[in-house]
Amino acid sequence: MTAGAAYQAVQDELRPDVRPQLNLATFITTGMEPEAERLMAEFLYHNTVDGVQPLHTADLAQRCVAALADLWHAPDPDSAVGTSTGGSSEACMLAGLAMLMLWRSRTSGSRERPNLVMSTAVHVCWAKFCAYWDVEARQIPVAEGGSGIDPHTAAEACDSNTIGVVTVLGTTYDGFYEPVQQVCAALDRRCARDGVDVPVHVDAASGGMVAPFLDPALVWDFRLPRVSSINTSGHKYGMVAPGLGWIVWRDPGVVPAELGFSTDYTGGRMSTQTLSFTRPVAPVIAQYYQFLRLxxxxxxxxxxxxxxxxxxxxxxxxxxxxxxxxxxxxxxxxxxxxxxxxxxxxxxxxxxxxxxxxxxxxxxxxxxxxxxxxxxxxxxxxxxxxxxxxxxxxxxxxxxxxxxxxxxxxRSRRRRDVVxxxxxxxxxxxxxxxxxxxxxxxxxxxxxxxxx
CATH class of the missing domain: 3.90.1150.160 (Aspartate Aminotransferase, domain 1)
Structure with missing residues (x-):
């Protein structure tokens, strides 16, 4: 068929019955300025691993990582390690893998099964991580009216085989922040008591771009020494079209060397820490635009x-x-x-x-x-x-x-019954x-x- 006919056929198949702006379900950005959309279109055919492209996209991505590290109070934002991802799910996988690899190195090849402690309010990506990498998911029930994971229960659920504790800064169920600072304090007490020393990852897919601006006094980020990594979604309150996520580690010391790979068969030496290889650069450019713009x-x-x-x-x-x-x-x-x-x-x-x-x-x-x-x-x-x-x-x-x-x-109702x-x-x-x-x-x- 002709290009026009193919276009019309696909458009007819996908014509939504709900305008994106009327979709109350999604956290995903559904509108950007024309300038941002134009930038994404101009770089549609570029990807993040083009070693022969004379573009500074890697520099832009690192500037975004440094900006996020600074926003989240990393000890030295300019040396913080991080990367863009296809979304927070991939970012969470990388955070989990880093914790798993560090646990393996600490336990010298232990045959015990590792475990990960989290609440039942976590995103489904954490269940995927545990299933894919054979990690026991130790989930803490969330009481009705509670604010997520219970700090004391989470600390007591840890043992020498715990690779980390996941906390959520803004659950998809109700938007509540879990008490990251209290979880870290409970883990500090547990470590002082019997030496069980467990890192914390903050899944800030949505809250990572909300809390720093609206709740600056809330301590949840790298100000807490036990927080080793944080992820967020650029395509949520980062205000970029899908798909873009970010993962940032507090410093190079909590990033296993085996998490990164280097190759030169794209025309130049490239180092990558992502689960996928070829990825579009357009969302990263749009994120840099939003950082400059806003x-x-x-x-x-x-x-x-x-x-x-x-x-x-x-x-x-x-x-x-x-x-x-x-x-x-x-x-x-x-x-x-x-x-x-x-x-x-x-x-x-x-x-x-x-x-x-x-x-x-x-x-x-x-x-x-x-x-x-x-x-x-x-x-x-x-x-x-x-x-x-x-x-x-x-x-x-x-x-x-x-x-x-x-x-x-x-049909006749008292005033208190009128909406x-x-x-x-x-x-x-x-x-x-x-x-x-x-x-x-x-x-x-x-x-x-x-x-x-």
Whole structure:
């Protein structure tokens, strides 16, 4: 067929029934400025291992690593070791492998099976890591209403075969930060008591680009000597199109030599620490663009706007008698909620109603120890404008009213049973402030309007 016919055939197959901006499920960036998109298009055919290309992409990637190391308070950011990856899943695999290799070197080829301690709220990539490399996954249950892994329980679950403890800075379930500092303190006490010395990895896929700007007093990063590595997703709150992740180690001493490989058959000497070989350079270039474009204050302004918007939506949901808000965006810009037993409908019913209005809102069970609780989640990203947020609030109000009618309730209700419309609750962000495809003026408005 002709190129035009092939294009149309593929487009027809993939035409989404939900606009990316209305996908409340994903943390992934769904909008960039035209300048960033143009840069990605211009470097579409370049990859990170082209030794003959006279490009400085390796330098740009190292500058991004150094910037992240500085953001996360590494002892010497310029000497920090790190790399770009296809996403946080690959970054987590590399972090796990580094811990596994160091454990093997410490135990001199022990035949014992290694283990990794984590909560049940970790991303599925950690289950993959344990399965692929035959590591026992020691998962700590998360109590309802808790903030993730329990520090004392995690420390007591460690032994001489523990390769590390994984903590999560912003779980995908509810957006909460796990108590990294308290976990490190518990491990310090355990080490002082019986010599069990275990490193900590922080899976900061989302929180790594939120907490430094909105919660600077929170100690979770390389300020804690026990934290050996941190990962984040450039394609989440790093605000780059997929797929891009980053892994940074605190210093070269915690990176096993066997994790890196060097080759010259690409036309020049290349050193790589990634699981894959050929990788697109365009996302790395887009990340460097965003770092230049936004700077620390720009990132702070954008993620502050996301959190403000999420907290306003959470406040509105709290006024709906049938809904119980679990996460009010105090950490990640995420709202998680479920229904009360008396509601007469579930969050799945509500999600089905919203789907008719074009919204995709995920519903899922909490980790295995709370599997009887089904929640819905709203992720506020940089391209969710105030206009869309007001529309979402109104659509939720309409859906709840319809579900009440479905359960046979009376049409006349007391005031406390009326779902407030978005106009009744003032959202904190001026209309139109969004960093997406609207061009540089939108971003300039956000940074100038939100930054103090």
């Amino acid at each position: 700077g620390a204050e720009g990132y702070r302004a954008v993620v502050q706007r996301c959190r403000d918007l999420a907290q306003s939506l959470a406040a509105q949901l709290c006024q709906v008698p049938e809904l119980r808000v679990i996460s009010s965006a105090d950490h990640l810009p995420v709202v998680a909620f479920t229904t009360h037993d008396h509601a007469g409908f579930s969050v799945t019913d509500l999600a089905d109603r919203l789907r008719r209005r074009g919204w995709l809102m995920p519903t899922y069970a909490l980790p295995s120890d709370q599997a009887d609780v089904t929640v819905a989640r709203i992720v506020c990203r940089n391209d969710l404008s105030d206009v869309l947020a007001r529309r979402l609030a109104d659509d939720i109000a309409t859906a709840v009213t319809a579900l009440r009618a479905d359960r046979g309730g009376s 407030p419309s978005s106009s009744e609750i003032a959202l904190t962000i001026d209309a139109g402030k969004t960093l997406g495809r609207g061009g540089s003026a939108d971003l300039d408005t956000v940074v100038a309007g939100v930054a103090p």
